[in-house]
Amino acid sequence: MKRLGHPSKLSVLRDRRWVATAMVLGVLLCGGLWTTLAHSGGGASESQTAAPATPASPPPLPPPGIALSGWKLSLPEANDKGDAASIEPAAFKEPWMTALPDGGLMFWAPTSGATTKNSTHPRTELQSLHYFSAGTGVHTLAASLTLLQLPQDGGGIILGQIHGAGPISSVPYVMLRVQDNKLRVVVKQVGKGKKLINYPLLDNVGLNNQLDYTITDLGNGSMTFSATYNGQTRQSTAPVPTKFLGKTVRFQAGDYQQANSSSGPQDGGRVVFHRLAQQSTNP
Numbered sequence: 001m002k003r004l005g006h007p008s009k010l011s012v013l014r015d016r017r018w019v020a021t022a023m024v025l026g027v028l029l030c031g032g033l034w035t036t037l038a039h040s041g042g043g044a045s046e047s048q049t050a051a052p053a054t055p056a057s058p059p060p061l062p063p064p065g066i067a068l069s070g071w072k073l074s075l076p077e078a079n080d081k082g083d084a085a086s087i088e089p090a091a092f093k094e095p096w097m098t099a100l101p102d103g104g105l106m107f108w109a110p111t112s113g114a115t116t117k118n119s120t121h122p123r124t125e126l127q128s129l130h131y132f133s134a135g136t137g138v139h140t141l142a143a144s145l146t147l148l149q150l151p152q153d154g155g156g157i158i159l160g161q162i163h164g165a166g167p168i169s170s171v172p173y174v175m176l177r178v179q180d181n182k183l184r185v186v187v188k189q190v191g192k193g194k195k196l197i198n199y200p201l202l203d204n205v206g207l208n209n210q211l212d213y214t215i216t217d218l219g220n221g222s223m224t225f226s227a228t229y230n231g232q233t234r235q236s237t238a239p240v241p242t243k244f245l246g247k248t249v250r251f252q253a254g255d256y257q258q259a260n261s262s263s264g265p266q267d268g269g270r271v272v273f274h275r276l277a278q279q280s281t282n283p
Contacts, residue, residue, distance in 0.1 A: 047194065047195075047196055047197075047198065048196070048197045048198065049197070049198040049199075049200065050197050050198060050199045050200070050236065050238065051236075052200050053199065053200050053201045053202070053225075053234035053235060053236040054234065054235055054236070055232075055233060055234060055235070056226050056233050056234060056235030065102075065103030065104075065275070066103060066104065066105055066273060066275060066276045066277075068089060068090040068091065068126075069089060070089070070128060070129050070130055070278070071089065071090040071126040071127065071128060071129060072086055072087065072088040072089065072090055072126070072127045072128075072129055073086060073087045073088075073090035073091065073093065073096075073097060073124070073125070073126055073127075074086050074116060074123055074124065074125045074126075074127060074254075075087065075093060075096050075097075075113075075114075075124060076096060076109050076110060076113025076114055076115075076122035076123060076124055077096070077113065077114055078114040079114075082114070083114065083115070083116060083117055084113075084114045084115055084116045084122070084123070085114070086127075088129070089129070090126055095108055096108055096109070096124040097124055097254075100272065102274065103274075104272055104273055104274040104275070105272070105273045105276075106270070106271075106272050107124045107125075107254050107255035107269075107270065107271045107272070107273065108124060108255065108268065108269075108270050109122050109123050109124040109125075109157075109254075109255040109256070109257045109268050109269045109270075110122060110262075110265060110266075110267065110268035111151055111152075111153075111257065111259040111261070111262035111263070111267045111268045112262045112264070112265055112267070112268075113268070117170075118170040120260075121155075121256065121257060121258050121259065122257065122268070123254065123255060123256040123257065124254055124255045125252055125253065125254035125255060125256050126252065126253050126254050126276070127163070127250060127252045128250040128251040128252065128278055129250075130250065130251075130278065130280065131165045131166065131248050131249065131250050132217070132248075132249060132250070132280055132282075133246055133247070133248060133249075134162070134217060134240050134244045134245055134246060134247050134248075134249045135217065135219065135220075135221050135240045135244075135245045135246060136219055136246070136282070137217075137219045137280060137281055137282040138216065138217065138218055138219045138280070138281040139216065139217045139219070139251070139278070139279070139280045139281075140214060140215070140216040140217075140278065140279050140280075141160055141162075141214065141215045141216075141251040141253060141276075141277075141278050142212075142213070142214045142275070142276075142277050142278075142279075143159070143160060143212070143213055143214075143253055143273060143275065143276045143277075144210060144211070144212045144273070144274045144275040144276075145159065145210070145211055145212075145213075145271055145272060145273045145274060146207075146208060146209065146210055146211065146271070146272045146274070147178065147205075147206070147207050147208070147209075147211065147270075147271055148207060148208065148270040148271060148272060149207070149268065149269060149270035150178075150207070150257075150269060151257050151258065151259030151267060151268060151269055152259070152263045152267050153259045153260060153261045153263070154179065154180060155179065155257065155258035155259035155260055156177055156178050156179025156180070156257075156258050157177070157178055157179075157255055157256060157257045157258060157269040157271065158175045158176065158177045158256040158257075158258060159176050159177070159178060159211075159213065159253065159254075159255075159256075159271065160175075160176040160213060160215055160251070160252070160253045161174055161175050161176070161215075161251065161252040161253070161256070162174035162215060162217065162223075162249050162250075162251060162252075163249060163250055163251070163252045164191075164244070164247060164248070164249055164250075165248045165249055165250040166247075166248035167247075167248070168191065168244075168247055168248070168249075171188075171191050172188070172252075173187060173188040173241060173243075173244050173249075174186075174187055174188075174215060174223065175187075175188075176201075176213055176215060176225065176227075177258070178205055178211075179258070181203065181204055181205055181206055182200070182202070182203050182205065183201045183202040183203075183205045183211070183213075183227050183229070184198050184199060184200050184201055185198070185199040185201065185215075185225045185236065185238070186198055186199075187199065187223075187238055187241060188241065189241045189243065190241075190243055191243055191244075197238070199225060199236040199238055200234075200236070201213075201225060201226075201227045201234045201235075201236060202227050202229050202232065202234055204229075204230070205229050209229065209230060210229075210274070211227065211228070211229045212227065212228040212229075213225070213226065213227040213228075214226045214227075215251070217240065219281075221239055221240050221245065222237055222238070222239055222240065223237065223238050223239070223240055224236070224237050224238075225237075225238070251278050253273070253276055254271070254273070255269045255270070255271045256269075257269030
C-alpha cells in the first residue's frame with residue numbers, strides 16, 4: 001500500500017473498511033449500470049444522464065487537517081508566459097489558498113483570473129503528484145468541504161477530478177461538479193469531443209453546509225462516486241471509459257470554477273476544504 005500524508009491508525013482502519021465496502025458496492029451496482037447503458041446506447045449520444053444515484057452509507061472521513069505534501073497547486077494568476085502559475089510542491093498562497101485555524105484550506109478562484117493553456121476557466125486547484133494507471137489497483141479521493149460562493153452566471157464549480165497525466169495531461173475524464181444546486185459526476189467517454197455521461201448524486205446542494213464526497217477507481221474497470229449532504233448519502237457506479245483504461249491519471253481537487261462570463265473581480269468560486277485525502281492500494 002502506498003499512502004500519502006500522515007493519517008492516524010484509526011483512520012487507516014476506517015479507510016480499509018470503507019475501501020472494502022466500496023469494492024463490494026461497486027461489483028453489485030456495476031451490473032445494473034451496464035444494463036442501463038446498453039438500453040441507452042452505451043454513451044453513443046453526446047450527453048447522457050445515467051440512472052439516479054442509489055442510497056449508500058456515509059463514507060468515513062480522513063483525519064483533521066490537510067497535508068500539502070504530494071500535491072501541486074494551480075493558481076489563477078499569470079506566470080511570466082501569461083499562463084496560470086503553479087507551485088510545486090503546493091504551498092499557501094494568498095489570496096488564492098489560505099490556511100484556516102482548524103487545519104482546513106480556503107480556496108478562492110475569481111472568474112477574471114489567469115487560466116491554464118488548455119482551459120478557459122480560472123482555478124485554484126490541487127493536482128496530485130501521485131500518478132496511477134486507470135483501472136489498476138484501488139485509488140480513492142475523499143474530501144469534506146463547504147461551499148461559500150458560486151459564480152454568478154451559474155457555471156458552478158468542479159470540486160474533484162480524475163484527470164489525465166503524462167501523455168494525456170490536458171484531458172480530464174471524471175469531474176464532480178456542483179451546478180444549479182445539483183451535484184453530479186460528469187464522465188467523458190472520449191479524449192476529444194463531447195461524448196459524456198452524467199451520473200446524478202444529490203439535489204438541493206447549497207451554500208454554507210458541509211458536503212462530503214469520495215471518488216474511487218476500484219481497479220476492476222469500475223468506479224464509484226459517493227456524496228453526503230444534509231444527512232443524505234447517495235452513491236453511483238460507472239465503468240472506466242474504454243478510452244482511459246490503462247492510461248496514466250491523477251486526482252485533482254479544489255475550486256475549478258466554470259463561469260463563462262465575469263461580473264467583476266469579486267465574482268468567482270470560494271470553497272473551504274476541511275479535509276482532503278488520497279489513498280492508493282496497488283495489486
